Amino acid sequence: MVEFVDITLLxxxxxxxxxxxxxxxxxxxxxxxxxxxxxxxxxxxxxxxxDVAFTEAAVGAGISTILMLGTLAxxxxxxxxxxxxxxxxxxVVILTGAVLVYGTLDIPPFGDASNPVHHHVAPHYLEExxxxxxxxxxxxSVLASYRGYDTMGETTVIFAALVGVLLLLSLGPRPRRIxxxxxxxxxxxxxxxxxxxxxxxxQEDTLQVSPEEKTLGDTNG
Amino acid sequence: MDDRVILRVGxxxxxxxxxxxxxxxxxxxxxxxxxxxxxGVIFAAGFVLYALIxxxxxxxxxxxxxxxxICSALGVLLFAGVGYVTMALGxxxxxxGVLAHDPEHGQHYGILLVELGVLITVFxxxxxxxxxxAGRGRVDT
Numbered sequence: 001m002v003e004f005v006d007i008t009l010l011x012x013x014x015x016x017x018x019x020x021x022x023x024x025x026x027x028x029x030x031x032x033x034x035x036x037x038x039x040x041x042x043x044x045x046x047x048x049x050x051d052v053a054f055t056e057a058a059v060g061a062g063i064s065t066i067l068m069l070g071t072l073a074x075x076x077x078x079x080x081x082x083x084x085x086x087x088x089x090x091x092v093v094i095l096t097g098a099v100l101v102y103g104t105l106d107i108p109p110f111g112d113a114s115n116p117v118h119h120h121v122a123p124h125y126l127e128e129x130x131x132x133x134x135x136x137x138x139x140x141s142v143l144a145s146y147r148g149y150d151t152m153g154e155t156t157v158i159f160a161a162l163v164g165v166l167l168l169l170s171l172g173p174r175p176r177r178i179x180x181x182x183x184x185x186x187x188x189x190x191x192x193x194x195x196x197x198x199x200x201x202x203q204e205d206t207l208q209v210s211p212e213e214k215t216l217g218d219t220n221g
Numbered sequence: 222m223d224d225r226v227i228l229r230v231g232x233x234x235x236x237x238x239x240x241x242x243x244x245x246x247x248x249x250x251x252x253x254x255x256x257x258x259x260x261g262v263i264f265a266a267g268f269v270l271y272a273l274i275x276x277x278x279x280x281x282x283x284x285x286x287x288x289x290x291i292c293s294a295l296g297v298l299l300f301a302g303v304g305y306v307t308m309a310l311g312x313x314x315x316x317x318g319v320l321a322h323d324p325e326h327g328q329h330y331g332i333l334l335v336e337l338g339v340l341i342t343v344f345x346x347x348x349x350x351x352x353x354x355a356g357r358g359r360v361d362t
Contacts, residue, residue: 050254051254051255051256051259053254054246054254054255054259055258055259055262058259058262058263058266059262062262062263062266063262063265063266063269063347063351066266066269066273066351067350067351067354070351070354070355071354073354073355074354074357131325132324132325132328133325133328133332134325134326134328134329135251135252135328135329135332136251136252137250137251137252137253137254139254139256140250140251140256140332140336141332143256144256144331144332144335144336145315145317145328145331145332148304148315148317148335149314149315151300151335151339152297152300152301152304152315152335155296155297155300155338155339155342155343156297158293158342158343158346159293159294159296159297159342159346161346161350162293162345162346162349162350165349165350165353166349166353169353169354169357
């Protein structure tokens with residue numbers, strides 16, 4: 001029965017991955033990627049990694065699908081025809097894949113009790129965290145207490161990612177907007193000199209989202 | 222979206238449950254799967270759903286961009302702050318045992334605060350990134 005679930009999930013995962021590759025419609029590809037994440041979450045549950053599965057379902061299938069849809073609203077739904085021949089990228093990908101598969105040959109067998117990972121700090125965490133930390137979920141104990149430094153680093157990385165996104169998206173020319181008096185302005189790089197008041201007014205206008213602006217919510221229509 | 226009654230009413234019913242479920246995931250993380258990261262993402266998902274159904278300008282009235290920027294920095298500060306408090310109380314950085322007389326209780330408080338920091342940062346970052354993408358206007362294709 002367990003093998004049946006494993007094989008079904010893995011088969012569906014493979015089919016989904018292949019159809020993402022073949023898919024020319026980016027909207028469909030994003031939805032398939034969400035399904036791929038959900039199937040991965042199912043696989044993690046089978047492997048008893050419920051916390052990882054939870055994260056995969058929430059982030060992979062939830063938020064990142066939304067962000068990808070937000071990106072699609074900016075760049076359009078259809079894939080451009082590739083300008084180059086696929087031979088070289090295909091060769092690079094196959095080579096990288098082969099190296100990665102070769103790398104897995106050195107990995108100790110999955111789930112084996114004699115694996116090094118089970119003989120370093122893991123036994124201490126499993127046996128002592130009940131007395132040292134006193135909470136039943138060992139994952140939380142390891143994450144927040146034993147490995148507090150790492151989790152703090154991860155939180156900082158998430159924060160740094162936001163700083164990066166905000167910097168990237170606020171650079172470059174702003175999208176053109178038409179202000180109320182019908183005059184077309186650009187936020188930062190207007191060609192003719194404008195007075196300071198006009199610039200300020202324009203910036204305020206770009207910062208505030210006007211009701212008729214097309215937002216992500218309208219793209220579902 | 223004015224004519225989509227089922228979506229509007231459905232979202233209105235769902236959003237409070239999503240937010241409460243996020244808090245459940247947060248504070249039940251000690252006993253079951255979950256924790257600050259997952260809770261932050263789910264909490265953010267509630268606001269994203271609101272934005273998708275009712276529009277970006279409406280969710281920005283509830284949760285201004287400035288507030289989410291402050292949130293995303295506040296969580297990291299709370300996390301690191303707990304570390305400095307434990308140092309001030311004579312322990313190592315992020316050694317929660319010194320936060321209470323009983324080291325086990327100290328660990329509980331420390332994990333609670335630290336997970337709260339993770340929740341606040343993840344929530345802030347997810348909503349802020351969504352604002353950044355969704356508010357960028359649209360290139361017509």
